[in-house]
Amino acid sequence: MNPLLQVSNLRLSYPGRGFRWAAPEVLRGISLDIAPGETLGLVGESGSGKTTLGRAVLGLAAPTSGSIVFDGNDITTASQSERRKLARDIQVVFQDPYTSLNPALPIADILSEPLIGQGKKPSEARRSVTALLDQVGLPADSAARYPREFSGGQRQRVAIARALALQPRLIVCDEPVSALDLTTQARVLDLLIDLQRRTGVAYLFITHDLSVVRHISHRIAVMYRGELVETGPTAQVTEAPESDYTRRLVLASPTADPDRQRERREARRMLSLRSKA
Amino acid sequence: MSTPTIDQVTDVADATAAKRAGAFRRIITTPLGLFSVIVLIGIVMLGLLEPVLRGHDPNTADLAAINAPPGTPGYFLGADQNGRDIWSRVLTAINVSVTSALIGSGVAVGIGSILGLISGYVGKRVDGVLAWIFSLLMTFPALILIMVLQPITGGTYQTMMALFGIFISPGIFWLVRNLVRGVKNELYVDAAKVSGLSNRRILSRHVLYVVRGPIIISAAFMATAAIGIQAGLAFLGFGSAQDANFGTMTADAFLNIYRAPLQLLWPSLFLGLMNAALVLLGNSYRDALAGPQAAARRHRKKRSASTSDATAPSEEPTEARKASAQTQGKLLSVRNLRVSYPNLDGTRKEVVKGISLDIHAGEIVGLVGESGSGKSQTAFSILGLLPKQAEVSADVMNLAGDSLLNHDAKLLRRMRGSVISYIPQEPMSNLDPSFTIGSQLVEGLSSSMSKKEAKETALALLARVGITDPERTFKSYPHQISGGMAQRVLIAGAVAPRPKLLIADEPTTALDVTVQAEILDLLRDLQGELGMGVLLVTHNFGVVADICDRVLVMRDGEMVEGGDVRTIFRNPSHPYTQELIASILDEETVRTDPAPAVLASAKEQK
Numbered sequence: 099m100n101p102l103l104q105v106s107n108l109r110l111s112y113p114g115r116g117f118r119w120a121a122p123e124v125l126r127g128i129s130l131d132i133a134p135g136e137t138l139g140l141v142g143e144s145g146s147g148k149t150t151l152g153r154a155v156l157g158l159a160a161p162t163s164g165s166i167v168f169d170g171n172d173i174t175t176a177s178q179s180e181r182r183k184l185a186r187d188i189q190v191v192f193q194d195p196y197t198s199l200n201p202a203l204p205i206a207d208i209l210s211e212p213l214i215g216q217g218k219k220p221s222e223a224r225r226s227v228t229a230l231l232d233q234v235g236l237p238a239d240s241a242a243r244y245p246r247e248f249s250g251g252q253r254q255r256v257a258i259a260r261a262l263a264l265q266p267r268l269i270v271c272d273e274p275v276s277a278l279d280l281t282t283q284a285r286v287l288d289l290l291i292d293l294q295r296r297t298g299v300a301y302l303f304i305t306h307d308l309s310v311v312r313h314i315s316h317r318i319a320v321m322y323r324g325e326l327v328e329t330g331p332t333a334q335v336t337e338a339p340e341s342d343y344t345r346r347l348v349l350a351s352p353t354a355d356p357d358r359q360r361e362r363r364e365a366r367r368m369l370s371l372r373s374k375a
Numbered sequence: 376m377s378t379p380t381i382d383q384v385t386d387v388a389d390a391t392a393a394k395r396a397g398a399f400r401r402i403i404t405t406p407l408g409l410f411s412v413i414v415l416i417g418i419v420m421l422g423l424l425e426p427v428l429r430g431h432d433p434n435t436a437d438l439a440a441i442n443a444p445p446g447t448p449g450y451f452l453g454a455d456q457n458g459r460d461i462w463s464r465v466l467t468a469i470n471v472s473v474t475s476a477l478i479g480s481g482v483a484v485g486i487g488s489i490l491g492l493i494s495g496y497v498g499k500r501v502d503g504v505l506a507w508i509f510s511l512l513m514t515f516p517a518l519i520l521i522m523v524l525q526p527i528t529g530g531t532y533q534t535m536m537a538l539f540g541i542f543i544s545p546g547i548f549w550l551v552r553n554l555v556r557g558v559k560n561e562l563y564v565d566a567a568k569v570s571g572l573s574n575r576r577i578l579s580r581h582v583l584y585v586v587r588g589p590i591i592i593s594a595a596f597m598a599t600a601a602i603g604i605q606a607g608l609a610f611l612g613f614g615s616a617q618d619a620n621f622g623t624m625t626a627d628a629f630l631n632i633y634r635a636p637l638q639l640l641w642p643s644l645f646l647g648l649m650n651a652a653l654v655l656l657g658n659s660y661r662d663a664l665a666g667p668q669a670a671a672r673r674h675r676k677k678r679s680a681s682t683s684d685a686t687a688p689s690e691e692p693t694e695a696r697k698a699s700a701q702t703q704g705k706l707l708s709v710r711n712l713r714v715s716y717p718n719l720d721g722t723r724k725e726v727v728k729g730i731s732l733d734i735h736a737g738e739i740v741g742l743v744g745e746s747g748s749g750k751s752q753t754a755f756s757i758l759g760l761l762p763k764q765a766e767v768s769a770d771v772m773n774l775a776g777d778s779l780l781n782h783d784a785k786l787l788r789r790m791r792g793s794v795i796s797y798i799p800q801e802p803m804s805n806l807d808p809s810f811t812i813g814s815q816l817v818e819g820l821s822s823s824m825s826k827k828e829a830k831e832t833a834l835a836l837l838a839r840v841g842i843t844d845p846e847r848t849f850k851s852y853p854h855q856i857s858g859g860m861a862q863r864v865l866i867a868g869a870v871a872p873r874p875k876l877l878i879a880d881e882p883t884t885a886l887d888v889t890v891q892a893e894i895l896d897l898l899r900d901l902q903g904e905l906g907m908g909v910l911l912v913t914h915n916f917g918v919v920a921d922i923c924d925r926v927l928v929m930r931d932g933e934m935v936e937g938g939d940v941r942t943i944f945r946n947p948s949h950p951y952t953q954e955l956i957a958s959i960l961d962e963e964t965v966r967t968d969p970a971p972a973v974l975a976s977a978k979e980q981k
Contacts, residue, residue, distance in 0.1 A: 137966070143887035144858075156569050178574075185571025198562035202584045211580070212570035250746070260566065279745035280914065284958040291966070306887065309917075309960040316966060333965045350892040352917030354959045356940045359920040366892060 100170065101131035102300050103155065103268055108164035110147075110154055124150045126324040127164070134267065137294065137301040139315030139332065141308060141347070147324040148304045152270045155302065156190055157181045168268070186216060189261035193273035195253035199245040205231075205256055206241035212263045230259040234289060251282035255289070262293065271303045275310055287313055308351045312336050320344045345369060398588075401663040408659035414652040418645065422469035429463035433619045442635045452641055455624075456631045461641055464619035468642065471620040472602045472649060475536045479601025480594045482540025487547025488590055492578055494548070495555025506552070509545040517542035518604070522613055532605055532614050539604055543597055550593060554586040588664040595657030599650045606646060621646045706908040707734040707757070707876055710771040714752045714932075717764055726752050728932040734876065739902060739909040741923035741940070743916065743955075749932040754878050754912045758797055759787055775875050792822070796869035800881040802861035806853035812837075812864050813849035819868055836867040841897055859890035863897065870901050877902070880912045895922050916959050920944065928952050 110125040124147045132138045142148040153159040155166060157176060165174045173184060189212075192198040199208055209230050210223035228238045234255040245253055254274060261269050271290070275283040291314060294301065305311050311318055311332075318335040320328040320343065327341040339345045349366040353359050402408035421428065430449055431437070440447065440454040445461075447453060452461040494505040521528075521538050528534040558564060558581070567577045608614055609622020616623050621642040628638035714727035727749040734740050744750040756767045759779070772779040775794055779787065791797075799805045807815060813833060820829040830849075837845035840863040853861060862882065869877060879898070883891035899922055902909055911923060919926055919940065927937040928951070936949040947953045 143889065156565075158565055158568065181568075182571040182573070185569060188569070190566060190569045192562045192566065194562060198566050200563040200567075200581050200584070203580070211567070211572065215570050215572040215576065257566075260570070264570075280916070280955060281745065281958040284960065287960075295968075308888070312965050313960045314966060333967075336965065346889055350889040352888075352892070352895075352915070352921045354916035354920050354956075355944060356920045359917070363892075363896075363921065 102134045102136075102169060103132040103302070104165075104167040105130050105151070105155070106165050106167070108151070108154060108161050108166065110150060110159060110161045123162075124324055125154070125161070125164075128321075128324075128326055130319050130326065130329060132268065132300050132302060134300055135294065135298040136317065137303050137315045139311035139318040140302060140304045140321060141306065141311050141318060142321035143306060143347075145323070146321040148306075148321050149272055151321070152190075152272050152302060152304050155268075156188060156270055157184070182215070185212065185266075186264045187267045189264065189266040189269045191254070191257050191261050191269060191271045191274045193276055195250050195257055195277060196245075198257050199253055201245055204242055204244055208245070208256060209241075209260055209263055212260060216264060226263070230263055233262060233293070234259045249282075250278050251286060254278060254282075254286055258286075258289065258293070262297070262299075265297065266299060268300045268302065271301050273305050274303075276305065276307065283310070290314060308336060308348060320347065342373070398660060398663040402656070402659050405659055405662070407655055408663070411652040411655040411659065414648055415656060418469055418649055418652070419473055421466055422473055425463075425466040425470060429460070429466050431460035431463050433459060433463040433467045435459065442631070442638075444635070445637060453635070453637065455627050455638055456635075457627075459619075461624075461638065464624055465641055465645055467619040468621045468624055469645060469649075471532060471618050472605065472646070475532060475605035476598035476601050476653075478533055478536040479540045479543070479604070480597040482537050483544040483547050483597050484590060484594050486541060487544040488551045488586070490544075491548040491551025492555055492582065492586075495552040496559060496574070496578060496582065498556070498559075502552070505548075509548045512542065513545045515542060518608075521604075521608065525613060530613070530615050532609070532618070532620070535608065535614055536601055536605060539601060540597075543600065546597070547590065547593060550589055551586050554589060555582055558582050558585045588660070592657045592661050592664075595653050595660070599653045602646070602650060602653075606642075705733045705773070706736045706738075706775055707910070708732075708771060708773050709753075709757065709769060712753065712756060712769040712772065713767070714749070714756050714761065715766045723766065726932050727756065730929070730932070730934040732927055732934070732937070734908045734910055736875065736908050737902075737906045738925065739899075739911060739923045741919040741926045742910060742912045742929065743914060743919055743926060744929035745914060745955075747931070748929040750912050750929045751880055752932075753929070754880055754910060757910070758795060758878055759791065760797075792819075793872045794874055795876045795878060796872065796874035798862070798865055798869050798877065798879040798882045801885055802858055802865050803853060803885075805865060806861055808853050810852075811849070812851050812853065812856070816849075816864070816868055816871070820871055823872075832871065833867070836871055837864070840864070840867045840870075840901075841893070842867075857890075859886055859894065862886060862890075862894055866894070866897060866901070870905060870907075873905055873907075875907055877907050877909045878912070879909060881914070882911070883918060884913070884915070891918070892921075898922065916944075916956070928955065 106129050108125050108128045109123060111123040128147075128151055130138065140148045140151065150159055154161050157173070161174055165172055167173070168184070168187065173180070176184060203211075206224060206227050209227045210220065213223035213226060214220055227241050231238055231240055236252065236255055236259070240248070240252075240256075245256065248256065254277075258274070274290070275286050278286060287310065290301065293299065301314070303311065303314055315332045317330065318328075318332050319326055320335065320339075320341065322343045328335060328339065328344045330340075335344060336348060339348055346366070346369065349362055349369060353362060403412055430451065437454065437458040440450055440458040440460075442456055443450045443454040443458075445451070445453040450460055450462070452465065454460055455464070490505055490509075494502045517539060520542070521535055524538065525535075528538060561581075564577060564581050567581055572580075605614075606620065606622040606625070609616070609620050610626045611622075612626070614622075624642040625639060628635075628642065631638055708731075710731045711729045712727055712731070713725060713729050715723040715725040718724050730749075730753060732740070732742075732753075742750045742753065752761070752765075755761045756765070757772070757774075757779070761767060769780060774790065777790065777794075779790070806812070813830070816833040816836070817826065817829045820832055824832065834845045834849060837848055842848050842860060842863055848856060848860065848864070856864070866882075882898070883894050886894060895918065898909070901907075911918070913919060923940050925938065926940055926943045928935045928943070928949070930951050936943065936947065936952045943952065944956065947956050
């Protein structure tokens, strides 16, 4: 089967200031692919370029070279009207549920907007709002409310419902649970997995949290300073990491068990001593 | 926690129904707003009803009525030196002023906001060209040009006002452009782009909403400017005197000021009323847009004045003494701590509901809870860093034998410097960007030692917290170092006075995991070295497991459970703690169900 999304040797640098300023390269030749219905977890620290990669796939950042192929079509330099058509297939859930929903619009408008944008009649679009709310576990009377009336977790559900509105085949999830409380986080992750099983949508799941990515991903790609250092099945990458950086990352993320955390700390010390020697 | 019951949601909806009622409703509920709306509508109605209300033609001179005093039959406000009815002339002048205001602000808003939207949203070269043109426009002396161009414009006040509108449009242009540039980067605009909306739809639905309020406000001010300029030019004799207007009326009355001083009153009165009402309306619209927060702020100020002795113990003194007897020998002991904030309606909302906690010397205590649990409020009340409107009460709040209650500000400040220290969540925003790291560290130290000593101590501290090149960091500005380095600097500052108690509020939340691990190591080492007690506020159970000896779990302002780390993790007794522990994403459970496509492709490969 062909991959749903194929990114090959993608490079991206943001324009520098002034003509002699060297443009810093944020992505330095990234290649990865996602199969239909699969979750690829993209892990990395701040500044590793993981969010930029997501934005490039969404068409919000322009790559300098390389290619992004979606379902056999090259979308690296898709025009605005092509992008508008692509909206049916590629959607997004952002990290911050507080700024990703327009505070001025009621939930019904937020959810029907993508449908109207694709040329559906407003009345028709409104009708599908209830079904969308139901899909993400929100009561039907949420439609008339405004984002500020909801908690962070509920807002994120609204954002997920908006992403689902067009029944996309790929959703770019940019740290969708990082701003949420622990109990909420677990529920939203379960919702995402459940939706994937029901609709067969693929996720590009961007996060810095290894425990989150372990929970939701089929495969994991680890990014470090604009490069991909390791890709592989979740269990393999988190339990027997190949690259030095991934090993450091795994050992640095604390586990919620005092005794095991002590062992992990010792292991991390040993690793850093060895790397210094 | 994520899905409150339907009841809760309805409560919220009721509370916000008033907010939804629209800005206009909110304007007319304030006395000032209502007054200005009534005055404006009244004046405009007078102008519109001119044909009905006027007694004479405004330009008809009656020799018999020259300088007739107010109250003369047929001449309600009297007549001017040419025997023209002042009342009729006022009505006509109102129309001229309203038209001037509409033309002047309309042209400015039209040009400024449309081009501002385009310039801000499209950016790049379009923005460059438009910004240049509007900068150029701003350099023109508007008034002089309007006077000089009079032969071309023909001198009618309408064309003069249109020209004026063009000259003041840069005000709107810059406002809109800068607002749009801010909104353009909002995530919801990105989400709209990904949703496949057209630019026009994004602009009208998402961008215009944000800039609409400020446009209306500045349009109100531009309208007053247009009215004033029109009257001023006419007073100076520019423009045709065909229609009666406030400018020519004041000019006429001015010449006549010794014989009939009252004549000057009428045009000035209406002109003043109109402009005052417009400005006040703009102001109250701004207040209405700012929403209830602005009103609440005013309300709070009143409250806090009445509750200035906020830290007074609320319980019986004997109770307090008994409690303080129990707390001896502990580094920090707090009994029955309560923190509350005023609501809009004057009631108080309690965010910390009578909690008690102890910290022994040399112990790291984790304070965990979800957002809104009151954990940060608890920490801040110990530090004395809560905002003024917070009301703090406790039976006991003892730190190393001294009570933190009822102390004068000076003593508290000294204790804060030497006994308690604080590490914040956002290291970057806690460093002043305009001073070097070194000067900020030395500032804290120099109260107890000489400048030179302070510098040496600061350098030693920087080296101690693991900064590889202390000299260079000492001379750097905050933007030149990373978040992890900034947190190390703040830790250096916090441990410099060798505090007995360190309060850390989510000290690693903003950092990467690898940096977090290093910072936790550093905190552990320093704690062992100085033997201080640490209160670590966090939501991350991994951090708790890594560094804490004891944990206290908070929910909704109450202490749910507390105890030894291992006990809490292995055998949580309270259902809420059990739920929290169960929500921790387990390390063993890796997602195992294969993706459908992966299954298929695996088969293919075989």
